[in-house]
Amino acid sequence: MPKAAPPRTTGLPLTRLLTSLAPLLHEWLPRQRWFAGKGRPVTDFALLTATELLPGFLHLLVRTEHAAPPAPSNPPRAQPADCYQLLVGVRDQLPPRLAPALIGRASQGPLAGRTVYDALQDPQSAALLLERLRNPGTVGPLCFERDPEVTVAPNLAPRMLGVEQSNSSLVYGDTFILKVFRRVQPGVNPDLELPWALARQGCERVPAPAAWFRTSQPQETTLGVLQPFLRGADDGWTLALASLADGRPFTEEAYELGRATADVHLALADAFPAVSLGRPQTALIADAMTERLDATAQAVPALAPYVPGLRAAFDAVAALDTAGTAQRVHGDLHLGQALRAGEGPWSVIDFEGEPSRPLAERRRPQPPVRDVAGMLRSFDYASCSARPNNPRWAEDCRAAYCSGYAARSGRDPRDSPELLRAYETDKAVYEVLYEARHRPDWLPVPMAAIDRLAGS
Template sequence: MTSPLLTTAPVTPAQLAPLLARWLPAQRWFTGRDRTISNLSVVAATELDADCFHLLVRVEHPGEQDCAHYQLLLGAAADVPPRLQGRVLGEVAGPAGRGLRVYDAVHDRRAAVLLLDRIRRGGTMGHLRFESFPRTAVPSGLTPHVLDVEQSNTSIVYGDQLILKLFRRVQPGINPDLEVPAVLARHGYTQAPAPTAWYHTVAPFFATLGVVQPYLADATDGWTLALQSALERTDFLGEARDLGRATGVLHVALADAFSVTAAPADHTVRLADAMSRRLRYAASRVPDLRPHVDRLQDVFARFAVAGSDLPLQRIHGDLHLGQVLRAGGAWHVVDFEGEPAKPLAERRGAHSPVGDIAGMLRSFDYAAHVGTSPRPQWAEACRAAFCAGYAESGRFDPHGIATVLRAHEADRAVYEVVYEAAHRPDWLTVPMTAVARLCRAH
């Protein structure tokens, strides 16, 4: 395992391999946490400074043909500040035999400033290329801090002015979180922060690595607002209806900015078959789901028969309350990456907008069931208000496609069952309650 770009770095790729093999599975953004690593290699590396380097790492798992690539920003120093002690991967022998501690430099303020400075200056460095939009200046001298939120990437806020989102798992091609907001901004859509700068790989393949956008410092995410309302039993219907309108406006903007295609004649049948396959897989992993399989299969079968004449278009792809921000009395939409675990081509493809609606409806359900006293009536009222708002600004009424919406909700709930069983068993009752409700509904 070698990389000619690390010729003067204080550590070698061979020294990093065992550290990374132990450290990666513990990271929230590592998609192979439940699988053994069979091979790990550094495929590209660039020194940003004498003790700070950017890596593109390839990870393989036993019995799987596909591999995954991750970007890392690592530091190596004899002495690590106390605030970085919890970010240390391990210790290696450096030049002249002195011990060096390797750490996750994303959390190092000096390294974060260095990275933004490289983006601001632009140009190529090693396997990296830094870009910005014309006439867009990235300011310097901003103090960075990493957002402490549960997500599949890492976000660094600079001086409450900018936010840099680093895509931890990297796939070849342009990331939708750069592509979609940029295209929407060119078409006059103002409810998504437009990217100002970004960086990407130039070798061994092209891939978006990070995007810089304006940071909405005074905003509150929808999950926080909805959860507070559910716990305090306050009215959230106005916000839910506004969010429905905002989602409808977003879908219209996406349809205007990107191509829209008519769904093939067999689209619904194939989609229902895919939902059924996902259900069978989920039931094989989560025994609690098995008593509901027959009724869920019936939900998908009814969807296949009913069909849908909705056109296919670009959508958000992972829409929920955590992906929207409330600021200045309006909703703003962020994180257009889609589900990171899905192939990039699928995330950039055309899909039914019902998928986004179902994701938001499931999110209201989650907000209502967190805590010791579930509030299903609160969720149902918010869901109805959201759909009513969507009907006002979108191109169809969700209440008029109950069979289609129910199938998408059920498919989403099945996905949630697998996720919660693997990562948050205490939350498994939330999607399981939804599964039972959806089985009773038809």
Template sequence: MTSPLLSETGVGPAQVPASSLAALLARWLPRQRWFTGQGRDITGVSVAAATALTADCYHLLVRVDQRGSADGDHYQVLLGIAAQVPPRMSPSLIGEVEARPGERLMVYDAVHDHRAAIVLLERLRRGGVTGHLRFESLPRTAVPCGLTPRVLDVEQSNTSIVYGDELILKLFRHVQPGINPDLEVTGALARHGFTQVPAPVGWFQTESPFWSTLGMVQPFLTDSTDGWELALESSRHHTGFTDEARELGRTTGELHVALAKAFPTDPGPADQPAQLADVMTHKLLRAAARVPQLRPYVPALQEIYAAAATAGGHPPLQRTHGDLHLGQVLRAHGRWHIVDFEGEPAKPVPERRADRSPVADVAGMLRSFDYAAQSGGAFHPRWGDRCREAFCAGYAESGGFDPRAVPAALSAHEADRAVYEVVYESVYRPDRIQVPLNAVARLCATHATAPADPAGPSQASEPSGPSDRLAQES
């Protein structure tokens, strides 16, 4: 049902002109970390759905059309529209528009407005429908009221609001049709008794212009530190991190076992490794077309993928984390906890929900250890080597297979991840592009000198080059 706030003339009771609002958003959206269309020209911005949360705050689904894309992308925005905004909101100001002749209104990002955050939690506590939004919570779970909100000030692909150090609400900024994998996976793991992933206690969704998950609430892990910060501190000061890395490997293996119970596994077709090699090669060629520095490594990378296509011992396909790295794990109360099962937000939801090899998650974490070894002003390869070996050893204790026993598959997944990192850094942090390029070079050199039928410890325990936290990406 179309919201009464949505019209051809504008948004809100003051009817901010649609053209003025579109122009503001077209300038503001590309500057946001969670905007997935970086580097492509915007050809159109429109409001697909709008609902009033307060007298001057609106929940919007904004459609953005860009050159080279057949379908528009949708983003979730909390928009404040008022004659004046308090000084504390000035950093969140998007711009100024003329609603009527002589009447100027301020438009701001209302995620940082405590009133809007409190209203969202209250809607989740009460449940029900408000405009195009439907709020749900688990019947056995009471969402408390009166909690003070604060927005987490971290670089990530979504926005998280913490309430009184008890709950955390994640707003999925890039909105696609269907259930978000983060809600789907954490809910399934909770039903199967896996306690090292915070269980969802509430969520909200939209049914216009399509059905989609917009946000979810989970318990907030107090006194927690993310794995990236812990690993970086250890790398900088040359302190031991192998015990933590081994435990993280065991936790990751336990996670994969739990996921295999919560979701059906798929042995895949007999030629699945060859199909995967073709997909990796296709991504490589597209990446090399965008980033010239990759082109000298294309032949060697294709050989790495081809070696994985003909190697045996691949584990069955299953649901995985989808974007595992040190920024996606938290250390709290003496245990590791795994968060953020959304996958890569730029990818279509069906692709993020698809079964994958668990080796991909392992490779993502190994790349993250390399990034930690490279960051902080010095490269500490031996620290990275020890952490990688310890992680694989821990995984082998609980995950059903030893990643070091499938070296060809692990090398291919590491190379695929490193290629992704090169493209990412070329767009977002070009000053860091040499970090994954060094990893690509080392993977290619290791493959060139490896025996045709390696035995003993696999390439997983060898350094694949410096790395960094592509981390807080998702």
């Protein structure tokens, strides 16, 4: 007797489909590494779009409603909603090879009795996604597009990268890598916008987008980007840890990484307009940093004793009459965002910015020293990962990186000490909140920087 095909869901009311999915997502979604609502209980779901790419293969945009954790004397407060992109499969039974992809078995609604799973972990579904990108077109509100000058070969074997951050990544035949954005916001994602602009500038430090897909509903939103996969390359974090483990310096690599960062900044300055930072602009920067500090101190009580010292760094920026210019920058630069194969040049990837921040903020011009501060914090993280801790290694790398940046750009970031300290402080505050929510065992790393920066 032939096996029954998965039910077609085209035309099903979204509320009926949500009846099947909501109980499963309540359990599964908060466990995902890329779920941004840690510490904010999900109170409700809304299914914004559901597009059937094949029978049993659905593309979903799901909005989650949240409540803040109740304070001792206050009831739960409503929190801003988040929107997540999910690609789910529906089967009668899940084969053992897909067991890690299980979301759950629906007990009600149109999918009752069916097994629902994360389709990105299914090679068959992942292959279909690549075919959609190879052959541009639309499916419902989804639009698949490709650079006509780039050829994407068919039948490239997919594999999902095991290291999950704020998104999910698929590698196809060690030739291309597809980043699928999980928490999405309306607008053009910088991870498409900036590499595309850099490619038009002839900047070879950044892999150029080969294809991408987006949705027109409920608003225009970037959903994923396909780029060349840098085969044989290691990220800067891996290379730095190897240096520490072997007891050898990393200053030459750090110097070249500084030059690579400057190359990217110079190309971005040519591609996008810059703005001058006068007293009103520096005050706004300082106010935003202070606001994030106060909010983080409420969420992480261990930070509270350091607030006066940290706020002094932001007050120093507010007092500046001018702080040079702001331009488009990477926005979340660290050792994990830099790749290098052997003795070859450094490449820079992942221009999405800090995913927890609003998209409009991530697309706003920023002082280039913000990226520099992010990399300096990353050297500290690497040195703290060594046993024993090696602060001298970090100091040497920080100096070499700034020297390399200055040699290529003509501007030494250490010549802007107020801005550099403020952005490094702001980054450390961000790290405190991130580690407290996601990796509490790592909290001592940014707290050590907080102690140093508060006493500067």
